[in-house]
Amino acid sequence: MQVTLKVYRYNPEKDKKPHYDTFTLEADPTERVLDLMERIKGLQDGTLTFRRSCAHGVCGSDAMRINGVNRLACKTLVQDVGKKITVEPILGLPVIKDMIVDMEPFFENYRSVMPYFVNNDPPPNGERLQSPEERERFDDTTKCILCAACTTSCPSFWANGKYVGPSAIVNAHRFIFDSRDQAAKERLEILAGQFGVYRCRTIFNCTLACPREIQITKAIGEIKEAIATGNLD
Amino acid sequence: MQARRIPKILSFESIMWLFMRISGLAMYVFALTGLTIALIMGARTQMDMGTLLRWTFFPIGTHVTSSDILVLEQWINPFWTIMQYLTIVFATMHGTNGLRMVLEDYMDAGWGVHVLRGLLLIIWLFMLLVAFNLIQTTGAV
Numbered sequence: 438m439q440v441t442l443k444v445y446r447y448n449p450e451k452d453k454k455p456h457y458d459t460f461t462l463e464a465d466p467t468e469r470v471l472d473l474m475e476r477i478k479g480l481q482d483g484t485l486t487f488r489r490s491c492a493h494g495v496c497g498s499d500a501m502r503i504n505g506v507n508r509l510a511c512k513t514l515v516q517d518v519g520k521k522i523t524v525e526p527i528l529g530l531p532v533i534k535d536m537i538v539d540m541e542p543f544f545e546n547y548r549s550v551m552p553y554f555v556n557n558d559p560p561p562n563g564e565r566l567q568s569p570e571e572r573e574r575f576d577d578t579t580k581c582i583l584c585a586a587c588t589t590s591c592p593s594f595w596a597n598g599k600y601v602g603p604s605a606i607v608n609a610h611r612f613i614f615d616s617r618d619q620a621a622k623e624r625l626e627i628l629a630g631q632f633g634v635y636r637c638r639t640i641f642n643c644t645l646a647c648p649r650e651i652q653i654t655k656a657i658g659e660i661k662e663a664i665a666t667g668n669l670d
Numbered sequence: 671m672q673a674r675r676i677p678k679i680l681s682f683e684s685i686m687w688l689f690m691r692i693s694g695l696a697m698y699v700f701a702l703t704g705l706t707i708a709l710i711m712g713a714r715t716q717m718d719m720g721t722l723l724r725w726t727f728f729p730i731g732t733h734v735t736s737s738d739i740l741v742l743e744q745w746i747n748p749f750w751t752i753m754q755y756l757t758i759v760f761a762t763m764h765g766t767n768g769l770r771m772v773l774e775d776y777m778d779a780g781w782g783v784h785v786l787r788g789l790l791l792i793i794w795l796f797m798l799l800v801a802f803n804l805i806q807t808t809g810a811v
């Protein structure tokens with residue numbers, strides 16, 4: 438079938454303002470939007486710029502707005518979005534070129550919540566053990582691939598980039614509820630601050646956007662509960 | 671498996687988050703109390719709709735004197751004075767904090783935010799002052 442792909446274009450060296458280019462190409466309904474973009478870049482316009490790496494929904498580099506919705510181009514089939522496809526960069530981060538945005542503000546927020554394992558006890562012989570139930574507690578939030586689809590679909594983040602955003606909260610959640618970790622208090626103190634979880638207005642855009650189907654708004658709710666009760670179970 | 675616990679965290683944001691929920695619910699309770707009791711006290715036949723609604727949202731005697739109600743004892747007493755204070759404090763705090771949140775949604779943490787936050791605080795205190803004065807001079811027994 439014939440598909441038209443309308444693509445957001447911005448080249449800071451040439452363009453004063455962004456514009457859209459439209460490409461027409463043959464495509465199978467089961468092809469992915471990323472395949473079409475690869476084909477355009479290879480055969481029609483080599484200057485088209487976007488990030489991709491794994492092409493299988495694992496690395497999180499190709500989050501973009503496809504027909505107005507944040508998705509991974511490598512996980513979006515043509516048949517799911519129709520014959521007329523519009524592709525734009527994710528919102529709320531400065532565009533560097535075409536689909537490529539400056540992810541630094543996003544990662545700065547990510548780093549601010551201590552997204553790493555903290556345990557100051559001397560390591561035991563072998564592993565730090567944990568029961569299957571304890572592991573299950575934070576299983577959902579281990580699935581994050583830092584694609585930024587959630588954070589850049591969040592109106593609170595659009596309005597103020599200082600808000601740490603859903604992705605950072607998800608990654609804090611992953612360690613806060615890990616029975617082996619010891620820095621839950623520090624993380625919760627950060628998240629109880631001015632730019633933490635209380636900027637969330639439960640709009641649910643993040644949960645809808647997440648390509649890993651993480652229950653993000655639920656995770657944010659659990660963190661609010663942990664702040665209020667001190668209970669980490 | 672032993673329970674993992676940390677001390678509860680009380681930050682300004684977490685307290686205000688809780689306050690917004692409680693005051694939001696409380697305002698329903700206040701309004702419904704005012705409305706129900708007013709209907710029982712005779713508003714159904716002796717008050718027009720506008721007056722009844724003004725009373726519902728702020729149960730002060732001055733709203734009643736313009737109606738057909740002649741005996742004011744039930745309408746002006748310490749119970750309603752307390753309701754007036756509670757309504758005013760909860761409503762203005764709820765509203766002002768809402769404005770503060772809107773402000774901080776859109777502004778980075780710079781001196782500008784501090785100035786506007788201070789301004790909001792002054793406006794809030796001014797509203798309280800005017801309302802308390804009104805209650806003292808016309809509403810209280």
Ligand code: SF4
Pocket residue numbers: 497580581582583584585586587588603604607646647648649650651653
């Ligand atoms: S939570 Fe989901 S949408 Fe957000 S960064 Fe992680 S994988 Fe992407």
Ligand code: FES
Pocket residue numbers: 488489490491492493494495496497498499500509510511512
């Ligand atoms: S290219 Fe790796 S997630 Fe899409």
